[in-house]
Amino acid sequence: MAGLQNAALAQFRVEVSGVGLTQVPISIAPFKGQSGSIQKISAIVQADLERSGQFRTVNASHGALDETSLPDLSVFRQAGSDALVSGSVTTLSDGRLDVRFRLWDVVKAQDLGGQSFAVAAADARLAAHRVADYVYEKLTGDKGAFSTRIAYVTKSGQRHQLWVADSDGENAQSALASPEPIISPAWSPDGNQLAYVSFESRKPVIYVHNVGSGKRRLIANFKGSNSAPAWSPDGKTLAVTLSRDGGSQLFLLSAAGGEPRRLIQSNSIDTEPVFSPDGRSIFFVSDRGGSPQIYKVGVNGQGVERVTFTGTYNISPAISQDGRWMAYISRLGGAFKLHLMEIDSGNVRALSDTSADESPSFAPNSKLVVYATQFQGKEALMTTTLDGKVKARLNGQNGDIREPHWGPFLN
Incomplete structure (x- = not known):
């Protein structure tokens, strides 16, 4: 059988159970522009980080955020968050997706950088895994393996x-x-x-x-x-x-x-x-x-x-x-x-x-x-x-x- 063929029947559902001893509390804002996409980038990032056992998600009420925002970090600090991820998804003229994000250290009020990926629409999940890899490495010091x-x-x-x-x-x-x-x-x-x-x-x-x-x-x-x-x-x-x-x-x-x-x-x-x-x-x-x-x-x-x-x-x-x-x-x-x-x-x-x-x-x-x-x-x-x-x-x-x-x- 040449190449690889997609199979919707082989899709998996991830269910995380258990609580690690030390977990980084993190907030992941819904990515601007992802509402029209089947693949919700922020949800994939959240599932990756939770599955690693190193993170737990904290929900905080906030306005619209993307990678260019200067968020009010006190809102996330009061909610108990140590870190914040925000970003956006834009469809380019050639149909590719431009995925951008930024990571914040809420406790120190520091911008920990970000990245952007231009990927085929079919690779939206891969872009999300790369976001999670970046966040994981910045906050734990270990390389993330979500995009493997x-x-x-x-x-x-x-x-x-x-x-x-x-x-x-x-x-x-x-x-x-x-x-x-x-x-x-x-x-x-x-x-x-x-x-x-x-x-x-x-x-x-x-x-x-x-x-x-x-x-x-x-x-x-x-x-x-x-x-x-x-x-x-x-x-x-x-x-x-x-x-x-x-x-x-x-x-x-x-x-x-x-x-x-x-x-x-x-x-x-x-x-x-x-x-x-x-x-x-x-x-x-x-x-x-x-x-x-x-x-x-x-x-x-x-x-x-x-x-x-x-x-x-x-x-x-x-x-x-x-x-x-x-x-x-x-x-x-x-x-x-x-x-x-x-x-x-x-x-x-x-x-x-x-x-x-x-x-x-x-x-x-x-x-x-x-x-x-x-x-x-x-x-x-x-x-x-x-x-x-x-x-x-x-x-x-x-x-x-x-x-x-x-x-x-x-x-």
Whole structure:
């Protein structure tokens, strides 16, 4: 299927629950000129900031505001706000939208700057995410990840689809549809490609798919199973799980294809590889100790170390881009729950109260985790803050949703 096709049926509804310990109180004035648009810029900015867990919205009565206004900040200060965003949306003669905004520090009465974006009307949401990114970075010091993308898979009847969507799950576009399962999507570091496993030839094989053009290439179709692709940080190598020599084993494969190189000589089942951000290590799941646990090994295949020691069944490692955290799934009794480990200390905490969690993936700023779970009897995607206090449900309307993977920052 060439390119990406819009799908209104795959739209999500974001519902935020929980309260973080420290949240910046912020007021977001309705953007001047947005009333005639389907996409309300200020509402998207508000949803982004609330989902991050770092902000709570404060409503204050005020007159019309845009990015050129000199607002009476005392009104917002009395309402309990620490910051204010105001802006405007104007349709240009060529049909594009000119989105402008300004951010104010209400407490210090300081102008914290602003930006303007001229975007195609179809990219109004992207402009809103960029506004939220600016506000997030100015007020927290960390880079915002709202204008990034996620990939995920749905199954509806016998139809399997691979989707690419905004980080809030909206604006979903179909990258691939198949009557056979599609699993394990993984973004390349440049955000231009997705590796995934397809069963369309009646066995698992690995493709690399160009998201922009829709073109794809077969990367691994060896004897037996080909699964669990993971990109190296430089985008030149894929770690994969192959059963070509009997049993599931880890191999390294050039992203251009060719002959794979065995990573570890082992009689165990080794699978679910993921690179560390520095590219020096690979985390993976193995039953070499009798039950599935997470291990790591150097990219040269030397120095296997066990990483998880809490619980008897730990799978699906994901490593944050800052190298500090590992999210994974641990089975407790009959429940599969999302956990977070601080890698240096080994300290672990559960992040969810659901019981069918799977496929965690970090935002590229390392501040949120997206994962799939069962909620009210249906598969759904959730995001959570690293303290587990603020969660957002990205609730799909059509089919079971699973296997999310959060894409990188885009230049």
